Amino acid sequence: MFILYLFFTALLALFTVQDVQDAPEPKIQVAESDLLLKNGKIIDGTGNSWYYGDVAVQGDRIIAIGTSLNIPAKKIIDVNKKVIAPGFIDVHTHIEGDEKAAPQAENFVYDGVTSIITGNCGISNTDIGKYYRYLDSLKLSINIGSFIGHNDVRKAVMKMDNRQPTPTELNQMELLVEKAMQDGAMGFSTGLIYTPGTYAGTPEVVALAKAAAKYQGVYTSHIRNETNKIFEAIDEALNIGRKTGMPVQVSHFKIGKPNWNRSNETLAMIKKAREEGLEVTIDQYPYTASSTTIYTLIPSWALAGGQNNISSNFRKPAIRKKIIAEMVGDMKRRQRPDFSYAVVASYKANPAYNGKNISQINQLLKRPKTIPAEIETILDLAEKESAQMVFHSMNEADVEYILQYPFTMVTSDGGLREFGVGVPHPRSYGTNARVLSHYVRDRKIIMLEDAIRRMTSLPAQKFGLTERGLLRKGLIADIVVFDPNTIKDLSTFEKPHAYTKGVEYVLVNGQLTLAEGKHTGARNGGLLYGPGYQE
Structure with missing residues (x-):
């Protein structure tokens, strides 16, 4: 009986293999995409090397990504080997x-x-x-x-x-x-x-x-x-x-x-x-250069209570003298000869100052070219309202070193x-x-x-944006195409x-x-x- 069982088992296996070999290949049903980006240099956000390929999008999702996708699409864009990221x-x-x-x-x-x-x-x-x-x-x-x-x-x-x-x-x-x-x-x-x-x-x-x-x-x-x-x-x-x-x-x-x-x-x-x-x-x-408010130049204790108190305090001779003394000391610590590094980006009280540095504004007011005089100018501006500033305060060698991390x-x-x-910091553009x-x-x-990893998957991972930051099937189709040259x-x-x-x-x-x-x-x-x- 056992020999007969082995015979029939082997015969069944033979027919099963033959059936599989003779059966036609299954037809994969491919959905139509709304958009197909063709012939791109794909950089997927992981930091891995680029490769040439296509990306198909349907609705708000990536439905396929790979080389030579053959997917019907309502709109096809040949990106001509530009980066898709x-x-x-x-x-x-x-x-x-x-x-x-x-x-x-x-x-x-x-x-x-x-x-x-x-x-x-x-x-x-x-x-x-x-x-x-x-x-x-x-x-x-x-x-x-x-x-x-x-x-x-x-x-x-x-x-x-x-x-x-x-x-x-x-x-x-x-x-x-x-x-x-x-x-x-x-x-x-x-x-x-x-x-x-x-x-x-x-x-x-x-x-x-x-x-x-x-x-x-x-x-x-x-x-x-x-x-x-x-x-x-x-x-x-x-x-x-x-x-x-x-x-x-x-x-x-x-x-x-x-x-x-x-x-x-x-x-x-x-x-x-x-x-x-x-x-x-x-x-x-x-x-x-950084960009923040003019108030960061002023001792924080002098800003307590908000704008009304600021305006009042700045007019009191004893308080004003103390503020100026602290700011002079801060300039010495920062090894700054003047406030030419501080540029007004936006000042609603006098838009004519936009794009000018504090030293230039001080000269317009015909004041001495001294640090105390420039501090007087800063206090006069801040007394009315805050100004958005651009501060040329960093070193390129440090910028490059930090960027490499x-x-x-x-x-x-x-x-x-x-x-x-206004005259804002160029970083917004x-x-x-x-x-x-x-x-x-x-x-x-x-x-x-x-670089692209630092702009995409790294922040997505850190802040829990699990459906963004990578080019992956099923993820949300937030995509940029650019010419690296x-x-x-x-x-x-x-x-x-x-x-x-x-x-x-x-x-x-x-x-x-x-x-x-x-x-x-x-x-x-x-x-x-x-x-x-x-x-």
Whole structure:
């Protein structure tokens, strides 16, 4: 019986193999795509080498990616060996207040950006749910998420008071942070150089960060000092991460005078913390100038109470004398001969000052060419209202050294720009193009594939954007197509209002937002929610 069983088993196997061999190959049903990008140099965001291939998009998703795709498509674009990459993700921006004026976000789209996170440096809307509903009603051209900012949380509870919170006030701030995380905030941001955040001690920041940590938020910080006390400031940010167990992002990592050429030491602190097990990363804009308010030049104690108190205090001779003395001492520490490095970007009280540095404005006012006289000019400007400034304060060698670190994300620290308004920092127009042209193509500081990783999958991974940042089947079709040989930032400090050239196509959630180098008018951006979001 056993021999008969083996015979029939073998016979069945023979017929089964024959049937398989004779059967026709199964026909794979391929869905029609809305768009097929053909003949591209695919850089998928992982940092791996490029390869030639195609990308098919249907709706808001990538449905296929590979070499020589044979998929029906409503629209086919031959990109002629240009780079196809994930849309760039800028996790450090400031767009609050400009959303309605520039909903098409041309300055970002022309630079290849499809997603941004705002609410950085402790500055945000405190009602994130309401803010997201507002963004949704506007229908911007790019995807937007937000952090909950410490400065505005503190201001909502304590106004501009220069003191530590009571237990009740601290609890109120914690509840605001928790509510924001439930409404979709990506994490908790601080701007410890700005009022009123600068008045907070580390324990307050730790307590509020822990409120965000309950919802798997990231702690991101404009550290307390980026010049003479930068080492202590970095250490504070790292310790906040250790005490809360949160991932840390040190914003716009830089180093100013008198510590030029010591970026190897500051970066060593980040590396050491990572070796110890702290999930810390950094971001950087690729310029030797920063941009922030004129108030950062003035001692923070003199800014307590807000604009009304500022105007009153600046007129009091004793207080004014004390302010000037401290600012003179700060200039000595920074080894600055004058304030020519500080340029007005936007000053509504007198737009004629836009584009001029403090030394030039001081001369227009016919004052002596001295540091105390220039400080008088600064105080006169700040007494009326804040001015947005550009500070030429960094060293190119440090910029390049920081950029070479593999966990440095590329960010702009910029905002939505109305073309032709003010004299803003060029980073709002050309950050990504500057990296891809100047530092990749010309200087060869980093490789193209790695630069794109820093703009795409690295920020997506850090901030939980699991469906973006890579070219992968099934992921959202945020895509940029650019010419690596011609891409270039045209925005300069003297003439900042100029769009990047070389970016040819941009898709946001599957919709062509830039086609043949021109904005289509599409406003298909969505909202980016943090991991604690509760509908």
